Amino acid sequence: MSAGFRDTDLRNTDLRDTDLRRAAAGPLLGARVDLPLLLVSVAVLCLGLVMVESASISVATRLTGNPFYYFEHQVVYAVLGVLAAWVVYRIPLVVWQRSGMLLLLLSWVMLALVLIPHLGHVVNGSRRWIGAGPINIQVSELAKLFITIYLADYLVRRHEEVRNTFGGFLKPMLAMALAAVLLLKEPDYGSAVVLLAIGLGMLFLAGARLKQFGLFLLFTLIGIALLAVSSPYRVARLTSFLDPWADPYNAGFQLTQSLIAIGSGSWFGVGLGDSIQKLFYLPEAYTDFLFAVLAEELGLIGAFAVIALYAVMVVRGFHIGRRAVLAAQPFAGYLAYGIAIWLGLQAFINIGVNMGLLPTKGLTLPLMSYGGSSMVVNCMALGFLQRAHRETVETGALPKAGGRRRVRKEAA
Numbered sequence: 001m002s003a004g005f006r007d008t009d010l011r012n013t014d015l016r017d018t019d020l021r022r023a024a025a026g027p028l029l030g031a032r033v034d035l036p037l038l039l040v041s042v043a044v045l046c047l048g049l050v051m052v053e054s055a056s057i058s059v060a061t062r063l064t065g066n067p068f069y070y071f072e073h074q075v076v077y078a079v080l081g082v083l084a085a086w087v088v089y090r091i092p093l094v095v096w097q098r099s100g101m102l103l104l105l106l107s108w109v110m111l112a113l114v115l116i117p118h119l120g121h122v123v124n125g126s127r128r129w130i131g132a133g134p135i136n137i138q139v140s141e142l143a144k145l146f147i148t149i150y151l152a153d154y155l156v157r158r159h160e161e162v163r164n165t166f167g168g169f170l171k172p173m174l175a176m177a178l179a180a181v182l183l184l185k186e187p188d189y190g191s192a193v194v195l196l197a198i199g200l201g202m203l204f205l206a207g208a209r210l211k212q213f214g215l216f217l218l219f220t221l222i223g224i225a226l227l228a229v230s231s232p233y234r235v236a237r238l239t240s241f242l243d244p245w246a247d248p249y250n251a252g253f254q255l256t257q258s259l260i261a262i263g264s265g266s267w268f269g270v271g272l273g274d275s276i277q278k279l280f281y282l283p284e285a286y287t288d289f290l291f292a293v294l295a296e297e298l299g300l301i302g303a304f305a306v307i308a309l310y311a312v313m314v315v316r317g318f319h320i321g322r323r324a325v326l327a328a329q330p331f332a333g334y335l336a337y338g339i340a341i342w343l344g345l346q347a348f349i350n351i352g353v354n355m356g357l358l359p360t361k362g363l364t365l366p367l368m369s370y371g372g373s374s375m376v377v378n379c380m381a382l383g384f385l386q387r388a389h390r391e392t393v394e395t396g397a398l399p400k401a402g403g404r405r406r407v408r409k410e411a412a
Helices: 017-028 035-064 069-090 093-098 100-113 139-157 159-164 166-185 189-205 210-228 232-242 253-265 290-326 330-354 372-393
Strands: 120-123 126-132 135-138
Touching (some): 035 069, 093 100, 100 166, 135 139, 135 372, 139 189, 166 210, 189 330
Antiparallel strands (some): 120 126
């Protein structure tokens, strides 16, 4: 068992009054929201709206005659996302914790339903959406959130098993493996990787033994590698990623155009709205490759600013999780850990794909890329982080002045 950050079992630890007070509330003692996280979230969301309009204006004009078509839709999605985040923020976490197993089953059902012909919608060769009237729902986004909630609940209920037995570690990984298999059938290789990474990360932070963790991670990486070369389209993506210039007008076209866009931005960019690559050169410029347009228009400085915003978001998520665990709120803590891993990893993969560091995965840039499902679910995830912060502050776990308090044993 490792020590340090991941050793969150505080059963035998007494903290001084000032230590626990800082851990439970941080610099925002008594605040009902984590202000740094809120400001960063709003900044990323607003910048995303601006960039969606900039990146989509030419395509929207050509396809619909309305240059603001995608921007208007994205604004609606953002409003719905903020409302969803508010609803999540108002609901006690215990309600979600009690629904953990139900949400896991719902995730499996949704991922299976999307594979049924005429029920699941096919876009760009992938069957990832279920139609609900005029709305298409990307079920993989909801599945990532629901399974993260389930796993946080499992780690609370089976904490000792996870730390001491291989079975306690294996059960949730098998549950996520089933979801990953269904995702691969769509196919949605990127979401499957993110889902497994969330699970492994949460189990690691919960104190799973390094030996069993390393063994499962090794087999997972081998499985991912085998899957990567098991179908022609994945092989084509890998080869085009390794050398996009070998076939710049076919398999490597999207990546070469993305690299041209990023390289054209130089230090300070060509100016907001003045991207050349978005003018019918770069496919999916307002969705998966929004970062490339941003780098072209705002330059290296703008790209670094966006990366810094995501870094702050992830750090705040881990900070909220750590405080929650210290205040004997393990479900809130594990949920915050999972969401921080999810948002950080997905942003890292999207940016890596845009820069040619990773194969194309089809993952959106959280809160920025065009898309209703990802926008609403990402906002809900941030609502969960704020709720975890609120409940940590309101637990009453702060010690009385002049006294000491033993942190309660985490629920088994």
